[in-house]
Amino acid sequence: GQNIDQPTEMTATEGAIVQINCTYQTSGFNGLFWYQQHAGEAPTFLSYNVLDGLEEKGRFSSFLSRSKGYSYLLLKELQMKDSASALCAVLDSNYQLIWGAGTKLIIKP
Amino acid sequence: GAVVSQHPSWVICKSGTSVKIECRSLDFQATTMFWYRQFPKQSLMLMATSNEGSKATYEQGVEKDKFLINHASLTLSTLTVTSAHPEDSSFYICSARDLTVGDTEAFFGQGTRLTVV
Numbered sequence: 001g002q003n004i005d006q007p008t009e010m011t012a013t014e015g016a017i018v019q020i021n022c023t024y025q026t027s028g029f030n031g032l033f034w035y036q037q038h039a040g041e042a043p044t045f046l047s048y049n050v051l052d053g054l055e056e057k058g059r060f061s062s063f064l065s066r067s068k069g070y071s072y073l074l075l076k077e078l079q080m081k082d083s084a085s086a087l088c089a090v091l092d093s094n095y096q097l098i099w100g101a102g103t104k105l106i107i108k109p
Numbered sequence: 110g111a112v113v114s115q116h117p118s119w120v121i122c123k124s125g126t127s128v129k130i131e132c133r134s135l136d137f138q139a140t141t142m143f144w145y146r147q148f149p150k151q152s153l154m155l156m157a158t159s160n161e162g163s164k165a166t167y168e169q170g171v172e173k174d175k176f177l178i179n180h181a182s183l184t185l186s187t188l189t190v191t192s193a194h195p196e197d198s199s200f201y202i203c204s205a206r207d208l209t210v211g212d213t214e215a216f217f218g219q220g221t222r223l224t225v226v
Contacts, residue, residue: 033214042115042202042220043153087152097143097215101152 002026004100006088011106012078020073020086020103028093034062034073035087037102043087046073075105083107111137113205115218122193122225130188130221132203139205142186143215144178147200159186193225 035043049064159165
């Protein structure tokens with residue numbers, strides 16, 4: 001079966017750095033997405049990785065290792081507005097998005 | 110990024126009535142539309158995938174006669190929840206992709222909060 005694993009919840013302090021991990025087992029791989037979802041809102045795109053390595057975009061970075069079936073989302077200089085769920089999703093061989101359950105990120109002052 | 114407009118943002122309806130949710134791609138052709146349902150504190154659950162001009166493909170456990178999907182044009186897809194019941198209360202989200210140009214990113218509508226009373 002297809003499976004995406006990520007922690008249910010993480011807590012971090014404002015101004016700090018947090019790394020949210022995602023491991024996956026899917027039938028085929030055509031890329032991995034990270035989305036951010038605030039409570040009551042639709043997901044918004046954060047990053048897309050299809051090749052191994054680190055993609056940096058401002059305060060957000062995303063890393064992918066295809067051989068390990070592993071990705072992480074790194075958020076730096078955390079702000080209170082970063083309190084949201086981070087959703088990991090993999091595009092499988094049929095170009096279908098397989099979603100993780102999401103990691104609820106709690107930022108404390 | 111591309112814009113997907115979903116309407117309405119929230120709706121309250123009486124049990125037994127039907128509700129239609131619209132999803133429009135404003136600046137690109139959405140060859141494929143996805144409809145998701147999300148219960149509180151849970152991730153997105155794919156309900157169905159629809160391609161323009163053809164019947165939707167429903168995920169296991171989703172009643173196609175209850176959740177009617179129409180994707181008649183490249184810019185509009187609708188989801189109709191028929192004979193709604195309180196257990197259908199949820200957050201419904203559409204997303205669209207243009208697979209003809211190899212788009213991998215899915216663009217999301219704003220979501221519709223449905224409450225059935």
